[in-house]
Amino acid sequence: MFKGRSTVKKFITYGVICLSLIVADYQFQQMQQIRAWMSLAVTPVQWLVDVPQRSWTWLDERLQARDELIAENKQLRAQALLAERRVQKLASLTVENFRLRDLLNSGERLDEKVMVSELIGTNSDPFVHQIIINNGFDSNVFVGQPVLDATGVMGQVTSTSAFTSRVLLITDADHAIPVQVNRNGLRSVAYGRGHYDYLELEDLADTADIEVGDILVSSGLGLRFPKGYPVAEVIEVQHLAGQDFAKILAKPTAQLSRSRHLLLIETAHQQTAAVNRGE
Amino acid sequence: MVLARTHNLWVPFVTLLLAFMLSALPLPESVQWGWPEWVLVVFLYWVIALPHRFGLGWAFILGLLLDLLQGNYLGINALAMVCVTFFAILMYRRLRMYRVWQQAFMVTLLVALHQTVSYWAQGIGSDASSGLWFLLPALTSGLLWLWLFVVLRGLRRAFKVA
Numbered sequence: 001m002f003k004g005r006s007t008v009k010k011f012i013t014y015g016v017i018c019l020s021l022i023v024a025d026y027q028f029q030q031m032q033q034i035r036a037w038m039s040l041a042v043t044p045v046q047w048l049v050d051v052p053q054r055s056w057t058w059l060d061e062r063l064q065a066r067d068e069l070i071a072e073n074k075q076l077r078a079q080a081l082l083a084e085r086r087v088q089k090l091a092s093l094t095v096e097n098f099r100l101r102d103l104l105n106s107g108e109r110l111d112e113k114v115m116v117s118e119l120i121g122t123n124s125d126p127f128v129h130q131i132i133i134n135n136g137f138d139s140n141v142f143v144g145q146p147v148l149d150a151t152g153v154m155g156q157v158t159s160t161s162a163f164t165s166r167v168l169l170i171t172d173a174d175h176a177i178p179v180q181v182n183r184n185g186l187r188s189v190a191y192g193r194g195h196y197d198y199l200e201l202e203d204l205a206d207t208a209d210i211e212v213g214d215i216l217v218s219s220g221l222g223l224r225f226p227k228g229y230p231v232a233e234v235i236e237v238q239h240l241a242g243q244d245f246a247k248i249l250a251k252p253t254a255q256l257s258r259s260r261h262l263l264l265i266e267t268a269h270q271q272t273a274a275v276n277r278g279e
Numbered sequence: 280m281v282l283a284r285t286h287n288l289w290v291p292f293v294t295l296l297l298a299f300m301l302s303a304l305p306l307p308e309s310v311q312w313g314w315p316e317w318v319l320v321v322f323l324y325w326v327i328a329l330p331h332r333f334g335l336g337w338a339f340i341l342g343l344l345l346d347l348l349q350g351n352y353l354g355i356n357a358l359a360m361v362c363v364t365f366f367a368i369l370m371y372r373r374l375r376m377y378r379v380w381q382q383a384f385m386v387t388l389l390v391a392l393h394q395t396v397s398y399w400a401q402g403i404g405s406d407a408s409s410g411l412w413f414l415l416p417a418l419t420s421g422l423l424w425l426w427l428f429v430v431l432r433g434l435r436r437a438f439k440v441a
Contacts, residue, residue, distance in 0.1 A: 010335045011365040018339070018361060021354030022400060035353065042348045045296070049303045122305040125349055126312050127401070127413075159350065166350045196308065257308070 032159060036137065039161035046132055046164060050120040113266040115139070117147075119259070120164065127194065129155075129172035133262060136163045141264060144224055148263045152230040152253030153177065153218055157264070169256050170231065171196050179231050180219040181210055187219055190232060190250060196257050199232050201248040206239055208246065216250055226265055287438040288332065291325045294431065295341065298322075303348055312412055315420040316390050318345055319360060323386060324431045326364055327371045329440070338364035351401065359396040363389045379428055387421030 025031045115135065123130035135141050137160045145157040147167045155169040170177050173194035179201075180187045186208060190199040204210060214234040220227030232250035239246050298317035306314060322341060325333045342357030349356070366389060367374070374382055391414055398413045434440070 007335070007365065007368055011361065014335050014339050014361045015358065018342075018354040018358035022352050022358070025352040025354065031353070035347070038343075038353075039347050042299075042344055045299050045303055045348060049300050049305070053305075121303060123349055124302055124304065124306065124311060124314060125351075126308060128350070130350055 032143065035159060036161050039159075039164070043161065043164055046121050115141075115264040115266070117141075117262050117264050119262060123166075127173070129169040129175075129192065129194070129196070129256075130158075131155075131167050131169065133165050133167055133264075134163065135264070136161045136165050138162045140266075141165045146225045146265045148229060148265060149254045149259035149261070150263075151255060152232070153225060154254045154256060154259065154262060156224060167262070170199060170252060170254075171256060177225060177231060178219045178221040179216040182215040182217050182230075184209055186210060187221070188216075190216060196252075198235065198249045198251055201250065202245060204246055204248060206244060206246045210234060210237060210246075210248060212237055215253075287440045290434055290438045290440045291329070291333070294321050294434065295325075299344070299348065302345070313415045313419045315423045316393060316416050317423075319363065319390060319393055320386065320420050320423055320427055321431070322360070323363070323367055323389065324428060326367045327374050328431075328435055330368055330371050334368060335361055335364055351397075355397050355400040358400055359393040362396050363393045366392070379425055382428065383421045383424040386424040387417050390420040391417035393417075 025035070117133045117135045119131050120134045121132035123132075131154075133141075133147075141157055141160050143157055143160060147154045147156060153170060155167045155172070155175065157165050158168040159166045168175055169192070170190070171192040171194065173192055175192040177190050177199075178187070179190045186204070188201045188204050190201055193200050201210075201216075212234050215230055216232045216234065218225040218227060218229045218231055230253045232252045234248060234250045236249040237246055238248070295318065298321040301317040302314075304314075318341060322333065322338065326338075338360040339357050342360035343353060345351075345356040345360070346353050370385075374385060377385065394413050394417055
């Protein structure tokens, strides 16, 4: 076993296996299924890593002082009251919207099913903005599913295993999301640049009507993200002399590196797609 | 591979499991850049100490597990681990004779090799880049070796792992 030659042979064999695995994983869709099952092997590690955080939360909840809890309870009640008032208003607006859409013969309905999921890990590679959540295809999470937190769009599911899934964040260098300016409906695409603090719009003309403070919402084009959820707020508009396009930076509204509770959305498009497939 | 009770081979596997957990720890971004390659460093110790137990086969399996854990393309870490283990097997006798700080230097080089191979393999499918910062874990891994070597050697002697 220790003779140089057999080691070299083994090394070459394993090297070739690895290279073909990389190519296969890069090229073929079927690998996703295989990966999904193989990922079960590392699921216990992901759970174990989350144990300290979970037990700390548990302990913290039990050791909190009574008056602190009462104060928090009061505050939450107040928030709930405010939210309820808004919901009441929203209900009447929704009905009105339905009626108007009926008048316009538009088939669109803004009603998505939502599932709450919890973050259990992040990717330790600084080049990859990815998080791991505690629901997998066992609870009907699917690849391409949009993920939000309470304040905006977080990203989309890129791979699922039985009990966990990976979510690619909108700031990852490989991610782009179709958006529009909330103020005037101007459409663009927001690219991730591998930094948690900003996205970049690179295809807007120098003369486009966009200014600092504009809210970008998902435009629903591309049929992946549902329409109308906040994505980012414009923080910088640079007009570069001699360039046709302005350089625009926008700060994601979602708490990308802080949120622990996430919403998975089942969009209407995907529901119909699932029905068409006969699921 | 026979996991006979007398060889106490559970010790290396427990240390590797701990290394896996450390490498999956959620960390602030600034720390992530310099986080050592725990699994590789622990595995290197066991390759040098017990080359008849841990070789290219285990390097391949651990690399695959690491890929699954990090959500990389399957095979990237496996390839890097196999490359590094190959060199470690070629010179484990020499490494054993070295002083700890000389070993730490070699570990730095080996981890740098690992980082370069995986960075290069990852570059095929993605367009993130930021200079030579990806080599920082090699330095921290070398420093980690100074401490980890003593701990793992202590464990190996205490449990008579063979």
